Amino acid sequence: MSNRLKGCVVLVSRPRNRAASLTAKIKDEGGRVVLAPMIGTKRARDQKQFSVLIDRLSDYTSVIFISRTAVEFGVEQIKRQNQALDQLSIYAIGSGSATELKERGFSNVQTPHSEFSSEGLLKLDELQATSVGGTKILIVRGAGGREHLGETLVSRGAEVDYCEIYERFMPDVCITDALSNAGVAVPDIGIFTSLEGATNFVNKIRAEGLNLLFEMPVLVVGARMANEVAKLGFFKAPLIAENPNDANVIGVLVKWATGKL
Secondary structure, three states, X not given: OOOOOOOOEEEEOOOHHHOHHHHHHHHHOOOEEXXXXXXEEEEOOOHHHHHHHHHOHHHOXXXXXXXHHHHHHHHHHHHHOOOOOOOOEEEEOOHHHHHHHHHOOOOOEEOOOOOOOHHHHOOOHHHOHHHXXXXXXXXXXXXXXXXXXXXHHXXXXXXXXXXXXXXXXXXXXXXXXXHHHHOOOOOOEEEOOOHHHHHHHHHHHHHHOOHHHHHOOEXXXXXXXXXXXXXXXXXXXXXXXXXXXXXXXXXXXXXXXXXXX
């Protein structure tokens, strides 16, 4: 245990079931955590939609997992329907989803070389028009995700289907209570690893009349997210972690706390 975050109060907005590792690392560095989950997930209500696609899994050349949650729900459903990914090329947008896949026994997972986003994934040679033209690709994601990845792959000649395996919702979290329980009015910094989580947080700020929280520095993942979060009303430009994994986020957080950013 070190003290590089000693005295630093960090608001963590990750879903409760995804926050344990990051909060433990913050505490290991001497920091304190205010946990305020801004996204929850549950299995999609329209189960027929994804069941039909998974039954046809052998029709596809590749499968792309958008998030760790997509891996969690997707792989469980694939096994439940006695299907397999053995003959497919497997892609993951982020290192977290790649790690989740590897922990579930899938070793040959391709991810962006940098820029862990749809844009980064689309730079891979294996997803250029010369490689994907005439192929079928299944994108496993939450309901209502971004269309950029699928639209670009279609423009490159692929046939794309969306397997919307889960839904996101806003948890019943009171930020006022979370801050009160931690004994702070404004955390020293907030961590947001999704734009939806940051947007939900801002909506909660306004609903609860906590405008002082706009003064809180925020740490986000990637330049695209930073550009969008900058429009939400926070006074300071967001700090950027290039990769959403815990080590990268903690690295940026420690640099900020020790005055190296």
